[in-house]
Amino acid sequence: MKAPAIGLAVCAVLVLGGCTDDGGSDSADPSPSATVATSATPYLPVPAGVTLTPPGSQLSVGDAAVVAYEPRQEQVGALDITVTKLETTKIEAFSAWQLSDAQKASTPYYVRATIENVGESDLGGRPVPLYVVNEDDVLLEATPFASSFKPCPSTPFPDPFAPGDTAKVCLVYLAPDRGELEAVSFRPEETFNPITWTGEVEKYVAPKPDKPKKSKDSKKSEKP
Known part of the structure; x- marks a missing residue:
């Protein structure tokens, strides 16, 4: 059977400039782990009661951000995103897929997050709007899979x-x-x-399979 191909977006999506808060303030950060900019008005229309995290906020793994974006024209999505874990693994984890030479020379990362739809639009089937930034300040898109990849499915929203x-x-x-x-x-x-x-990047460890539970009847049969 021919190995499935793996889609890859290793090209630069956006080259980042030095993105800084232009407020010019010398005040201290609100906390050691997070820098949150200030914003007077939402940058996109969102439902009443939804407060957007200001652009430029610098958070840690485990922190939540409420964001808005336009997945298509005249549609606004609002999401409460908590990035929960960053992991790395070996490229051999993708040995069942056809990899190009460029893909074989890459470092794979898993980004785990919990996301709630706090807007008014159904975002089903839309790509998750998260990127990673590499050491060259280049944004990289997530890699989709044509078939199931159990360790990290990398799929759009359900x-x-x-x-x-x-x-x-x-x-x-x-x-x-x-x-x-x-x-x-x-x-x-x-x-x-x-x-x-930002946060610590951990080595991926595959979860241990659950041990089958013995039924009461089987336990009785084991008694002498």
Whole structure:
């Protein structure tokens, strides 16, 4: 059987400039682990009661951000995103797939997040709007799979993904030239001052399979 091909976006999506808060303030960061910019008005229309995290916010793994974006014309999506874990694995994890030479020379990363739809649009089937930033300040897109990849499915939002729905997602990124993951980024378009998450990148450890539970009848039969 022919090995399935793996889709890959290792090319630069956006080259990041030095994105900084232009407020010019010398005030201290609000906390040691997160830098949050200030914003007077939402950058996109969102439902009442939804407060957007300001563009330029620098967060840590485990922090939540409420963001808005336009997945298509005249549609606004609002998401509550918590990046929960960053992992790396060996390229051999993809041995069942056909890899190009460039893919074989990449470093694979898994980004796990919990995302709630807090807007008014059904975002079912839409790509998860998260990127990673490598050591060259280049945004990399997630790698989709044509078939199931159990360690990290790397799929779009479930269909439907209606207002109020929550999904736990895992996205695969292949950093070219054995590159490094520096941050996870929400940057829906080039002029947006990105919201980023940073944290420790752990080695992926496959979960241990659950031990089958013995029924009461089988336990009775084992007694002498």
